[in-house]
Amino acid sequence: MKVDLGDLNAFVAVAGAKGFRDGARLSGGSASSLSEAVRRLETQLGVRLLHRTTRSVRPTEAGERLLERLRPALTEVEAALDVVNGFRDRPAGTLKLNVPISAARLVLPSIVPPFLAAYPEISLEVIAEDGFVDVLAAGCDAGIRYDERLEQDMVAVPIGPRVQRFAVAAAPSYLDRRGRPEHPRDLLSHACLRGRFASGSMPPWEFERDGEALRIDVTGQLIVRIGSAADLSVDAAIAGAGVIYLFEDWLRPHLDSGALEPILEPWWPRFSGHFLYYPGRRLLPAPLRAFVDFIQGGG
The missing domain is CATH 3.40.190.290 (D-Maltodextrin-Binding Protein; domain 2)
Structure with missing residues (x-):
């Protein structure tokens, strides 16, 4: 069965945001286009993937099973496509970081300006909050935390004062x-x-x-x-x-x-100081790889 990759991404966006409107805001699309994509996917698969009410959207049992397998698979697809960035003169794309407010205040100000100057085709989005966050579920590429608060199965790289x-x-x-x-x-x-x-x-x-x-x-x-x-x-x-x-x-x-x-x-x-942490997969998005190399090289 050949399924459109865009429809799969639409389903993941809506399920993750628990709504078509929020899914559209996070994905940069429109609620109507996401709704049509999910409806098309359900028709093709012959099974309902989302429970829809006027107040909420949540995955069905079939939708939950599909999400479990789709999220890591789509992440790997994005990483694989991003390898093409290695053939560019300069890496390009968006890097999204989830950091504690202390890191945004004390660590990143000395790193961000020279990093952006070195990679003008990379856009950096920083979300600062102090709670425990699953960076992947939050749609981020990497996070910054102290060592005792690192998530399991993550690669940790020192960043900032030790x-x-x-x-x-x-x-x-x-x-x-x-x-x-x-x-x-x-x-x-x-x-x-x-x-x-x-x-x-x-x-x-x-x-x-x-x-x-x-x-x-x-x-x-x-x-x-x-x-x-x-x-x-x-x-x-x-x-x-x-x-x-x-x-x-x-x-x-x-x-x-x-x-x-x-x-x-x-x-x-x-x-001890902060660590940058990210999933230990083989293929890193080019913006993240550039950021890791930048901080390991001393900026």
């Missing part, structure tokens, strides 16, 4: 008023600017010195969403509202300017 630290700081005016902590436990009597993950968890502040590790459950009036609202905490700290605990590189401009004063620096914990 060692980072969390820093603790406050405005000099706040410290003049409330005193300067000499030990992490002193923070229990301070106004601390806390963060909450999207999952609802509120991580303690971690410290380490000479083999001793501490986890302090601080308190304070202000709580922000980790990542997306971190700049609000920074502004509040500069205004004297309390003590902030954040990536050292994020706070560095304010530490250097004197707007924030570092505290408890001997206790600042170190951790």
